[in-house]
Amino acid sequence: MSNRMIRHEPLRADADRDRILFAAAHLFREYGFDKTTVRQIAEACDLLPGSLHYRYRAKEDILVDMMRAAIEKTILGITEATAKAQDPLQQVRAALQAHIEVLLAGDDMMYVLLFEWRSLRGAAHKEMIRERDRYERCWATMLEALKEQGFIRPDVDMHLLRLIGLGAINWMATWYKKEGRYSLDEIGESLWSVISRGILAPHHLYMEKT
Amino acid sequence: MSNRMIRHEPLRADADRDRILFAAAHLFREYGFDKTTVRQIAEACDLLPGSLHYRYRAKEDILVDMMRAAIEKTILGITEATAKAQDPLQQVRAALQAHIEVLLAGDDMMYVLLFEWRSLRGAAHKEMIRERDRYERCWATMLEALKEQGFIRPDVDMHLLRLIGLGAINWMATWYKKEGRYSLDEIGESLWSVISRGILAPHHLYMEKT
DNA sequence: GTCTATACTCTGATAGAC
């Protein structure tokens, strides 16, 4: 740091951003966005309020930036997971596990993304709705493909299925504990066991069992 | 009201309580507990701040009272529903539908119960955890009975199933719209269709289909 | 970029007349 020649400003800036967002996320999760003060955030990332203000002009800006990062991470997570999988069924299975892992692996930003978007108003609120829709469309595309290829019973409404499935996972953030009785693999396995038996057409259900 | 003889104090008091809780719940749902001011609540139920203070000494007391009422209503809902049903399977089906209806029928208090318990701290927080556990135990009992009677595949973990199922329903509060494309019956039917096929032992699955 | 000090606003809660 003493030598200007070996400094990498962009990296430094990213690290600062991460440090701030990480500390803020922890507080937002613990106390909620409204009950967390900018003074607390500043203290948690070793800055004084004035310095934090230099990075983020308003408290809400921190939340917006955090949510952008969180949703990007989520989309990246299921994109990578599905890329590895071979057939469409295993793709969905992998995406499901990826969503679980990204959400519950311990990143407080994910929790904040799910439960604090109500704290945003106006333009910022609308932007997050759009971002959420972008993510949900990834799922919609995957699920529609599955249906068109005959994997799913004809009477299953894929739109409702998506809402139900993602809802079950998202709610896990309220009860999952790292030291609890279930591992992320067990949780994903259980969920998939119920859903796959619940929606697959008989032919593929049989294949899935073997 | 002008004649003291025909006044019914307890009824009046209940009506006042409902009026306050209803108005407060609407605001809490719209803006969140923290962003709602006691002045707003007072105005919404045609009281002045001082008068509201007479009923509830602190803002948090309103939230606690509201949550007590909401959880009581929920427990009453599934209790009544299961009482009407005959066999254990239909009992669970009825309880599931009851939970959906109580949660989504339009009572803002239910939404607040699900998403604002984080606003409580200390003793009040602990009390709500206990109340929630009381409710979850109703479900645990029902589901355990189902398993013991052989309705469920042996490999299904009933504890996890409860968390997944109730999670799927609770999350509905974030997306369900009264004017939306799905009725409460459709939603319940879809959920049951997936879950029942996902967990029932083959023999009962066949019976369920007919 | 970081710090100190502070302006300004709004909040929950209360005191006390009626």
Add this chain to the structure above:
DNA sequence: GTCTATCAGAGTATAGAC
């Protein structure tokens, strides 16, 4: 029980020196 008036505190955001 309801009202008016107000307090004490906390909150965000800012100005300006360094």
